[in-house]
Amino acid sequence: MPKRRSSAIAAVSGAAAAVSGETSSGEERSIAGSIFIVNAFSPTRGRMESLSVNFTSDREAIVRSGSGNAYQVTQGEDGSFRCTCPDFRFRGRLRPCRHIEGVRTVLRGERMLDTGAPAALPTERRGLDASRLAEEAARRREESAEAARRCREAAAQQLPEGSLSDDALFDELYQKAAAGDVSYEYEDVLGGSDVTFGVEIEFEGGDRQAIGRELYQRGLIPQSRQVSYHSPRHPGLWAFETDGSVSGGEIVSPVLRDTPETWRQIEEICEVIRRNGGRVTHKCGAHVHIGNTPIDHDRQSWRRLVRICRENEDLLYRIAAGGESRGQHRGTRYTRPLTRVSATTLRSGTTSEGHYDAVNVRSHTIEFRYFNGTLDPRQIQTNVRLSHAIVQAAARPETRLSGRDRPLGETRDAGSEDPGHTSVREFLDNIFTRTRDKLAGLWLYATSQWQPSTI
Numbered sequence: 001m002p003k004r005r006s007s008a009i010a011a012v013s014g015a016a017a018a019v020s021g022e023t024s025s026g027e028e029r030s031i032a033g034s035i036f037i038v039n040a041f042s043p044t045r046g047r048m049e050s051l052s053v054n055f056t057s058d059r060e061a062i063v064r065s066g067s068g069n070a071y072q073v074t075q076g077e078d079g080s081f082r083c084t085c086p087d088f089r090f091r092g093r094l095r096p097c098r099h100i101e102g103v104r105t106v107l108r109g110e111r112m113l114d115t116g117a118p119a120a121l122p123t124e125r126r127g128l129d130a131s132r133l134a135e136e137a138a139r140r141r142e143e144s145a146e147a148a149r150r151c152r153e154a155a156a157q158q159l160p161e162g163s164l165s166d167d168a169l170f171d172e173l174y175q176k177a178a179a180g181d182v183s184y185e186y187e188d189v190l191g192g193s194d195v196t197f198g199v200e201i202e203f204e205g206g207d208r209q210a211i212g213r214e215l216y217q218r219g220l221i222p223q224s225r226q227v228s229y230h231s232p233r234h235p236g237l238w239a240f241e242t243d244g245s246v247s248g249g250e251i252v253s254p255v256l257r258d259t260p261e262t263w264r265q266i267e268e269i270c271e272v273i274r275r276n277g278g279r280v281t282h283k284c285g286a287h288v289h290i291g292n293t294p295i296d297h298d299r300q301s302w303r304r305l306v307r308i309c310r311e312n313e314d315l316l317y318r319i320a321a322g323g324e325s326r327g328q329h330r331g332t333r334y335t336r337p338l339t340r341v342s343a344t345t346l347r348s349g350t351t352s353e354g355h356y357d358a359v360n361v362r363s364h365t366i367e368f369r370y371f372n373g374t375l376d377p378r379q380i381q382t383n384v385r386l387s388h389a390i391v392q393a394a395a396r397p398e399t400r401l402s403g404r405d406r407p408l409g410e411t412r413d414a415g416s417e418d419p420g421h422t423s424v425r426e427f428l429d430n431i432f433t434r435t436r437d438k439l440a441g442l443w444l445y446a447t448s449q450w451q452p453s454t455i
Contacts, residue, residue, distance in 0.1 A: 031055045038105045040098040051102040063099040073103045159435045164425035177442035184378045190258040196291035202373045203248040206278030214272050267377040282330040284373025288387040289365035294395035305394035310338045312427050320370040322444030323379040335369040382440040389431040
């Protein structure tokens with residue numbers, strides 16, 4: 001019977017030699033007869049899935065997916081791989097199938113549930129530090145377990161639901177928001193909505209080669225390098241692109257849904273960028289796309305969305321500059337306020353040709369460009385929450401409109417403007433029903449300040 005590799009964190013000392021392809025005696029070590037469990041992305045199902053990789057020889061493996069289907073992966077003398085699955089037959093030259101990626105993952109010794117890595121084939125030696133990989137794998141498991149525990153505790157200690165017009169509730173939430181006491185969540189972030197969304201993460205600096213390699217090794221992007229702006233996309237995978245406005249680049253999501261895997265991927269990408277030297281500056285934006293299904297190009301819904309944004313635009317710019325930005329908005333060059341867009345253009349249900357308006361209508365999404373760049377996953381999650389809630393509110397004919405269309409160019413004093421926080425209380429009550437969503441919005445508001453729009 002083949003030997004199943006399972007819990008080998010204790011075997012790290014032997015793993016380093018195994019990744020190099022040698023045993024302690026200097027001989028090549030065979031992996032024939034070993035079974036490994038690895039994770040690989042399934043484009044068909046749009047999620048990560050476990051694969052069982054059974055090496056029948058050093059160059060052949062039977063790979064079985066969660067669906068029960070099994071295929072044979074073979075490595076040729078030239079180092080290339082072939083698979084018997086239909087995906088490889090039709091698209092193998094364009095993109096390796098997940099069964100091949102599973103075998104490669106084992107040979108690289110990365111993302112393995114079994115950290116006692118097998119011998120690497122000569123053509124696949126990468127000189128990786130197996131001890132470091134094992135430690136990182138263990139750390140990620142511990143962090144995921146800790147995050148799940150925090151979410152359970154937060155759910156058990158939920159704040160009471162209510163309106164922000166209740167002074168006692170508002171004061172309690174505002175104190176928590178100002179202290180940054182806001183959790184990153186993994187489940188039910190959008191209240192059970194099945195509306196799709198997407199995010200764009202811009203950053204400056206960093207080791208772009210290292211970022212590309214690591215995102216590829218983690219199964220998040222289709223190649224291990226940065227590609228040109230608006231290169232062809234691979235369904236289900238993120239894109240790491242160049243962007244003329246920032247020195248680091250832009251990482252663009254695939255179509256996302258409110259699932260734990262989505263929020264873990266966003267968290268993971270932010271971590272990789274930061275650890276490899278990436279940072280955000282005033283040049284960086286964080287755009288959010290919300291699927292337009294709720295309004296479905298309905299003219300009245302679009303007009304409600306525009307009015308919600310125009311009536312609260314000074315507030316939206318303040319929120320957009322909260323969190324990591326500490327209250328300083330990056331300016332309106334790439335996020336033109338809707339108060340500067342002609343009424344005729346807005347009534348037509350379109351936006352200006354340059355697509356630099358704060359809100360743009362696309363073929364399948366509505367793009368919100370208000371937000372400053374950030375590598376804080378909590379801030380990205382809050383941006384998505386806010387954008388999603390605005391679209392949902394626009395789809396409801398009963399949504400209240402204040403009737404105040406504030407010009408954005410007014411200079412506001414942080415100490416005297418809206419001392420009772422009336423505007424933000426009404427706005428968050430209007431678009432959210434859950435207290436935890438209002439708390440997230442208050443966090444960005446409380447960590448920002450009023451400022452002129454002409455910066």
